[in-house]
Amino acid sequence: MLQDQLREIRTQLRMAMNGITSTSMREKGINYKLNFGVPLPEIKQIAATHEPGSELAAALWKEDIREFKILASMLQPADDFPFDQAKQWVKEIPYLEIAEQCSRNLFCRLPYVDNLLLGLIFNVEDEYARTVAYLIWAELFKEGKTVVAPVRAAFIVECMRSIVWPDFGATWKEKQAAVKAMKFYGRQSADHARQMLSGFDEFPEFMETPEGQEIYNDLKFEFEYYS
Structure with missing residues (x-):
């Protein structure tokens, strides 16, 4: 189920990708393993098609993918996010x-x-x-x-x-x-x-x-x- 969700998100991002934006960000020193260059409004639209959940958010966060990390912040329920995990995410913020x-x-x-x-x-x-x-x-x-x-x-x-x-x-x-x-x-x-x-x-x-x-x-x- 989780892998299916991640696969669907990848497909959605691929369909919305903007190579010009990702190239521009890379030229400015923002280097991810993968950056689809998807604008924030479209990332929000993708988030709206998925049920928030800690397991999904954790899986998204651990990947070195710009849009995955942003989606993780949108899909992580605030009432199910331990204090130590919040501190760990702060440590791992790349940009x-x-x-x-x-x-x-x-x-x-x-x-x-x-x-x-x-x-x-x-x-x-x-x-x-x-x-x-x-x-x-x-x-x-x-x-x-x-x-x-x-x-x-x-x-x-x-x-x-x-x-x-x-x-x-x-x-x-x-x-x-x-x-x-x-x-x-x-x-x-x-x-x-x-x-x-x-x-x-x-x-x-x-x-x-x-x-x-x-x-x-x-x-x-x-x-x-x-x-």
Whole structure:
């Protein structure tokens, strides 16, 4: 049964494949064993034709195939995904797109999301751990959700650490994810917006750099637009 499902998915992907997209991704350094280049809307359509299940999702995830990993994030039931398995998936994320899809389709919906966030944001060993934490926060805040006080405090402090502290060595993708999460947090209320912007007051040297001015002005414009 499982092999039949996987065979059917392969057939669906082959019929929807886009060689131009997969070639473009490969030229940008995104190398999978197999990449059909299928656009996300079509991957969602394929996911809708299959019953979600942990066995199928696990089988999809273990393959080095772009679309399989994205489908795994769509077909894994959130209420049947152990904490240790979530951490293992984060360790195995190969590219930013997969981090985004897992955060949007699965991680933000997990019943233990607060504990997961605290585990990820203090994890500096796994390449995508902190980036995934910010992406999850962005999804939660975008949906108007709140997080418990310790998780909110960690979010505020760690955003500054990722963006402002040059010695911390945050990656570009981590900084971009942090800014994205800050935008959605600040959109929730005027108090949240002030909270985000006031955090930069303690770092005048960073604010004098082109990067600092760009990030601050980007956030300020965002909050004024949505106020």
